[in-house]
Structures are given as structure tokens and as C-alpha cells.
Amino acid sequence: MSDDAGQMLLIYDDPSDQRSLSLDDASSSEDSPDGTTLSLEAVHDVIPYNGQRFLTHDAAYEFYSTFAKRCGFSIRRHRTEGKDGVGKGLTRRYFVCHRAGNTPVKTLSEGKPQRNRRSSRCGCQAYLRISKITELGSTEWLVTGFANHHNHELLEPNQVRFLPAYRSISDADKSRILMFSKTRISVQQMMKLLELEKCVEPGFLPFTEKDVRNLLQSFKKLDPDDENIDFLRMCQSIKEKDPNFKFEFTLDANDKLENIAWSYASSIQSFEIFGDAVVFDTTHRLSAVEMPLGIWVGVDNYGVPCFFGCVLLREENLRSWSWALQAFTGFMNGKAPQTMLTDHNMCLKEAIAGEMPTTKHALCIWMVVGKFPSWFNAGLGERYNDWKAEFYRLYHLESVEEFELGWRDMVNSFGLHTNRHINNLYASRSMWSLPYLRSHFLAGMTFTGRSKAINAFIQRFLSAQTRLAHFVEQVAVAVDFKDQATEQQTMQQNLQNISLKTGAPMESHAASVLTPFAFSKLQEQLVLAAHYASFQMDDGYLVRHHTKLDGGRKVYWVPQEGIISCSCQLFEFSGFLCRHALRVLSTGNCFQVPDRYLPLRWRRISTSFSKTFRSNAEDHGERVQLLQNLVSTLVSESAKSKERLDIATEQTSILLSRIREQPVSSSLALRDISSVQRNF
Numbered sequence: 001m002s003d004d005a006g007q008m009l010l011i012y013d014d015p016s017d018q019r020s021l022s023l024d025d026a027s028s029s030e031d032s033p034d035g036t037t038l039s040l041e042a043v044h045d046v047i048p049y050n051g052q053r054f055l056t057h058d059a060a061y062e063f064y065s066t067f068a069k070r071c072g073f074s075i076r077r078h079r080t081e082g083k084d085g086v087g088k089g090l091t092r093r094y095f096v097c098h099r100a101g102n103t104p105v106k107t108l109s110e111g112k113p114q115r116n117r118r119s120s121r122c123g124c125q126a127y128l129r130i131s132k133i134t135e136l137g138s139t140e141w142l143v144t145g146f147a148n149h150h151n152h153e154l155l156e157p158n159q160v161r162f163l164p165a166y167r168s169i170s171d172a173d174k175s176r177i178l179m180f181s182k183t184r185i186s187v188q189q190m191m192k193l194l195e196l197e198k199c200v201e202p203g204f205l206p207f208t209e210k211d212v213r214n215l216l217q218s219f220k221k222l223d224p225d226d227e228n229i230d231f232l233r234m235c236q237s238i239k240e241k242d243p244n245f246k247f248e249f250t251l252d253a254n255d256k257l258e259n260i261a262w263s264y265a266s267s268i269q270s271f272e273i274f275g276d277a278v279v280f281d282t283t284h285r286l287s288a289v290e291m292p293l294g295i296w297v298g299v300d301n302y303g304v305p306c307f308f309g310c311v312l313l314r315e316e317n318l319r320s321w322s323w324a325l326q327a328f329t330g331f332m333n334g335k336a337p338q339t340m341l342t343d344h345n346m347c348l349k350e351a352i353a354g355e356m357p358t359t360k361h362a363l364c365i366w367m368v369v370g371k372f373p374s375w376f377n378a379g380l381g382e383r384y385n386d387w388k389a390e391f392y393r394l395y396h397l398e399s400v401e402e403f404e405l406g407w408r409d410m411v412n413s414f415g416l417h418t419n420r421h422i423n424n425l426y427a428s429r430s431m432w433s434l435p436y437l438r439s440h441f442l443a444g445m446t447f448t449g450r451s452k453a454i455n456a457f458i459q460r461f462l463s464a465q466t467r468l469a470h471f472v473e474q475v476a477v478a479v480d481f482k483d484q485a486t487e488q489q490t491m492q493q494n495l496q497n498i499s500l501k502t503g504a505p506m507e508s509h510a511a512s513v514l515t516p517f518a519f520s521k522l523q524e525q526l527v528l529a530a531h532y533a534s535f536q537m538d539d540g541y542l543v544r545h546h547t548k549l550d551g552g553r554k555v556y557w558v559p560q561e562g563i564i565s566c567s568c569q570l571f572e573f574s575g576f577l578c579r580h581a582l583r584v585l586s587t588g589n590c591f592q593v594p595d596r597y598l599p600l601r602w603r604r605i606s607t608s609f610s611k612t613f614r615s616n617a618e619d620h621g622e623r624v625q626l627l628q629n630l631v632s633t634l635v636s637e638s639a640k641s642k643e644r645l646d647i648a649t650e651q652t653s654i655l656l657s658r659i660r661e662q663p664v665s666s667s668l669a670l671r672d673i674s675s676v677q678r679n680f
Contacts, residue, residue: 048063054143057090072156072159077095096127098163191212231471261312276441283367286312292312294312308328325356339442341445344368364451375421390410400435504586511523514602529586534584542555565581575602
């Protein structure tokens with residue numbers, strides 16, 4: 001790549017470097033000194049070299065930083081170069097030793113005390129230069145200059161970790177330090193506690209006492225009143241840009257912010273279809289302001305977590321939780337979920353019973369299981385893993401009777417009669433045990449894979465913040481990123497070729513209606529149905545595995561009304577018909593899954609179509625836009641096969657003839673014809 005192909009723009013990350021470092025174009029890949037002296041022999045496997053390639057400049061920086069740490073110094077970004085002109089972008093970057101450059105001259109201010117802090121900069125000439133190249137349409141960064149000559153002593157491994165570049169306090173440690181500070185213990189005591197918690201030798205934490213003191217000082221600088229005002233201003237600013245953004249808040253007797261809840265337009269729209277089962281995660285706190293945080297999350301028709309709303313509370317009491325649930329219901333136009341999964345919290349339990357009396361309150365099993373190590377590990381010792389395996393077996397049982405007998409045997413076998421956690425679990429079994437929950441819709445959010453996806457989604461919001469106002473922005477960015485990622489994932493799923501495994505008409509019909517994610521769940525049951533036998537009884541059907549001689553599931557089917565149900569209650573629990581019901585439908589010459597058993601929430605319908613199914617969607621222009629979307633989907637779906645295209649052409653012709661028989665409103669036609677023409 002020619003360096004003189006255009007005028008170059010030079011940008012210095014630190015102006016003091018401009019005077020002292022002579023890293024000009026003369027130091028190219030041809031003249032890098034062969035006699036480069038490395039400070040440690042142990043670094044030969046990670047030595048940068050001219051011609052080395054990286055996919056990004058950040059990857060080059062990380063590589064050079066790792067090399068520097070092993071040698072005994074740290075690095076920083078020095079300057080960047082780019083071609084003059086809009087859209088040309090960066091073409092060259094320099095990374096230098098942390099001691100490069102000279103001490104900048106400070107302008108003295110009369111009457112203002114000056115800090116006489118000694119600078120570590122000494123004009124060191126060690127550097128790495130990378131240049132951007134493009135070959136065969138692929139862009140890479142090439143090392144075009146490297147020197148490892150230092151004019152200062154390099155640090156030993158036990159010293160280099162104290163350089164600022166290698167010191168950091170994780171989000172979890174920040175939360176712990178903030179908690180320690182409220183107990184008024186000293187910084188030295190905080191350090192000792194963290195060393196014990198992390199099982200590290202004294203002095204080997206990735207940060208120093210000074211870093212902790214600086215962190216505590218930054219917490220003290222925040223004025224809670226200013227933070228609250230900024231936060232409310234941020235919400236109002238979002239509201240002005242998006243009128244469909246909703247937020248509610250309360251002030252205490254001193255006019256200070258007490259509680260605040262908010263939701264976005266896309267979240268409210270998603271709730272219309274996917275708000276039947278909701279996780280209300282209240283296990284987190286916003287460390288910057290030490291406020292309990294609640295996040296409402298669900299799962300869409302593609303199995304992807306979707307955000308519904310957020311709430312910050314000053315106190316975790318019945319009044320606060322009741323207010324939060326009232327605000328959430330208000331955001332969702334008075335609609336409450338069928339099922340709400342939460343952590344075990346007595347005040348929240350009472351609030352849900354009072355504010356959402358028709359909602360089934362269940363406990364998130366992954367939140368319950370997450371407490372097991374602290375509850376049972378010490379008492380059970382080597383038997384802990386055996387007990388946990390038995391717990392999961394009981395959890396997945398289908399009948400309440402089997403669960404009750406198994407629980408009693410488990411308590412006897414492991415000697416847990418007096419364990420208060422076991423007694424509390426048993427007392428609340430109807431809220432977490434699957435035998436008690438199978439008649440309630442949970443959208444698969446009790447499954448391990450689904451719970452991990454929801455947890456990962458929630459963690460996106462929880463990085464430490466120093467400003468409360470930044471949090472609502474961060475959530476907005478995360479929701480927007482999630483919406484974009486969901487669209488990509490939806491597209492990828494729809495482009496996948498669905499493999500039919502049974503060849504049954506029922507399977508191909510379901511594949512054309514359900515999303516790939518939902519179809520894969522129903523397909524599992526269709527495949528298993530072939531291994532079951534059905535026997536007609538006086539009051540329904542008995543269905544059991546072909547290898548079994550007794551037992552089985554009771555299926556009730558009313559063909560005239562298209563109603564079918566099974567004693568296993570899989571449809572009630574997940575929204576997918578079970579193998580037992582599918583077997584009965586198959587033997588009864590039913591070639592399509594009845595429409596009512598292909599729920600809207602699992603169908604191929606994007607959230608942008610949700611307004612189609614709302615009774616208050618009466619705006620004519622909006623309905624025209626929705627019709628355009630439906631027509632676009634009709635065309636794309638019909639083009640997938642000759643058979644589909646024939647049906648679509650025939651039915652559309654009939655529909656068009658019926659439409660032309662209806663009267664026309666000239667005012668509406670004139671108003672919308674131009675927009676229709678623009679979009680087709």
C-alpha cells in the first residue's frame with residue numbers, strides 16, 4: 001500500500017508526544033533494526049514482527065499489550081493517520097511505550113495550588129506501527145514498524161502488574177467495595193476481605209489500595225439529587241423523541257425520587273402477543289445508586305428473550321412492589337400476564353396476589369437452584385451432588401403423587417428432616433415444582449437453555465454505572481441492539497431449510513405456520529408419536545409407548561368441535577401439542593393440527609404485525625401499512641413452491657373480486673393512494 005497516495009491526517013492521542021517521538025515514515029518495514037534487543041528471553045513466542053497481520057487494530061493492540069506486560073512495560077495509543085477526505089478512514093496507527101513522550105508543560109494559574117507530581121515519561125522510543133491493507137476485498141492490519149529499545153529500566157513480573165494499564169476493578173468487585181464502605185470498615189480491611197474471598201496472596205489483587213480510595217471518592221462526588229433530576233430529564237427527553245415511550249415515578253415527602261419504572265414502544269408492542277408468560281427478575285441492584293432493580297422479560301415466537309420493562313425502587317416492601325406492578329400493568333394497557341416467574345420474595349408474592357389476582361405466580365427454578373450451594377453444600381458434603389441429582393429427578397416428574405412420595409423418600413434418605421431450607425422448599429412446592437405447574441403456561445422458560453439465554457440477556461443491562469441517567473440510555477441501547485439482533489436471527493431461521501422427518505401432512509402443515517424454533521419443538525413430539533399406540537376407551541383414548549403393557553396418558557378428543565386435551569398437559573404448559581394427542585389425531589385421520597393448537601404466539605408473525613390483532617387499531621393509514629406488510633409476506637411465502645403459488649393466485653383472485661364489490665370512500669382512497677404507490 002502506497003503511503004503517499006494522498007495527503008495524510010495525523011491525530012495525536014496525547015499532544016505531548018508530537019514534540020518528542022520521531023516515528024516518521026523512515027522507520028518502515030525495511031529498516032527495522034535487526035539487532036533489536038529484547039528484555040526477557042521468555043517472550044520469543046509472542047514477539048511482534050514486521051509483516052505480522054491482524055484482523056483489527058484492536059487485536060494488534062491486545063497482542064502488543066500482552067507482549068509488553070511480559071517484557072516489563074505497558075503501552076498506549078500514540079497517534080493515528082488517515083487519508084484526507086470524507087469516508088477515507090484510518091490507514092495507520094502507532095502504539096508506544098507508556099514512558100514515551102516528554103512531560104507536558106503546565107500553565108501556572110495564580111492563586112491555584114499546583115500538584116508537583118513527577119512524570120514517568122522519559123522520551124522512550126519503543127513502538128509498534130500498523131498499516132491498513134486491503135487485498136481481495138478483505139481488510140487487515142499489517143505490522144510495518146517495530147522497535148523494542150527502551151531508555152529506562154524494565155519492571156520485573158511482580159512489579160509490572162502495578163502499572164495503571166494492568167490495574168482494574170471488576171463490576172462485581174465495585175459492588176462489594178461499595179457494600180463494604182457502608183459498613184465503615186477501612187480500605188485495608190476491604191483489601192484483606194477481597195483477598196480472602198478470591199483466595200489470592202496478599203498484594204496480588206488486580207488493583208491497589210489507591211484504586212479503591214479513588215473509586216470510593218468517585219462515589220462520594222455523586223449528588224443523589226442531581227442524579228435524580230438528570231435521570232428524569234433523560235426520560236422526558238426520550239419521551240419527546242418517542243411519544244410511545246412510557247415512564248412513571250413517585251416522589252417522597254421531601255420531593256426526592258423514590259421509585260421509577262419505564263418501558264419502550266417496541267416492548268409494549270411485543271407484550272401484546274408475547275406477554276403471556278413473564279420473568280420478573282428482582283435479584284439485582286444498580287450499584288451506582290444502591291437501588292433494587294427489577295426487569296420484566298419474556299420469550300418471543302423465535303425463542304429469543306424480549307424486554308418488557310424496568311423498575312428502580314428505593315425500598316423492597318409491599319407498597320413499592322405493588323406500585324411497580326401497577327405501573328407495569330398501566331404500560332401494557334391494563335393487560336396482566338398469565339404467569340409471572342420471580343425469585344422467592346414474600347412481599348412480592350403478596351403484591352402479585354393483590355395487583356394481579358388472575359396471574360399465576362411461580363418461582364424461577366434457576367434462581368432457586370442458584371442458592372443450593374450456600375444452603376446444602378456444607379451440610380451434605382460429598383453427598384451434595386447425589387442429592388442435587390435426586391432433586392432434579394423429582395422436579396421433572398409428571399404426577400403430583402409421584403413427587404410427594406419421592407420427596408418423602410429423599411428427605412429420609414439424606415436426613416434432611418430438620419433442614420429449614422428443605423422445609424421452605426416443600427412449603428412452596430406448588431410455585432416451583434413442575435408436577436404442580438404443568439397446567440400453567442410458562443413458554444419453556446423453565447428449561448435450562450432458555451433460562452441461560454434470559455440470564456445472558458439481563459446481564460447486558462447490568463454493567464457498573466457511575467451515573468443513574470446513563471442507565472436508562474444503556475437499557476435503551478441494549479433493547480435496540482436486541483431488536484436488531486432478533487431481526488437477524490429471525491431472518492436466519494426463516495432462511496434455513498426445514499427438514500421434514502415424518503412425511504406426514506400434519507408435519508408439513510405445521511412447518512408452514514410455525515416459526516422454525518416453534519416447529520422444531522412440535523416436530524420432536526410428532527417424531528415420538530410414531531412410537532405410541534392408542535386405544536379407544538368409553539371416555540376417550542389411552543395412549544402409551546408401544547413397549548409398555550400398562551400405564552399411559554388419557555386423551556380426550558371431540559372431532560366435531562376440534563378440541564383435544566391430554567392428561568400430560570404439555571400444551572397447557574408450553575403451547576405445543578404432545579405426542580399422545582398427536583397420535584390420536586393421526587389415527588383419527590386428521591391431516592392438520594387444529595388451528596387453535598397452533599397459537600399465535602408461536603406462529604410466523606413478526607412483532608410489527610401485532611397491531612393487526614388489537615381491537616383498537618382503527619387508524620386507516622396504519623391499517624393500510626399493515627396490509628402492505630401482509631401482502632409482502634404473502635408474496636415471499638407463496639414463491640417458495642409451485643403449489644403455494646397456485647393456491648395464492650387462485651385465492652387472491654377470489655378475494656380481489658369480493659373487494660371490488662364493496663363501496664369505495666373517495667376521501668380515504670385519495671389520502672392513501674400516494675403512499676401505497678410509493679411502497680410498491
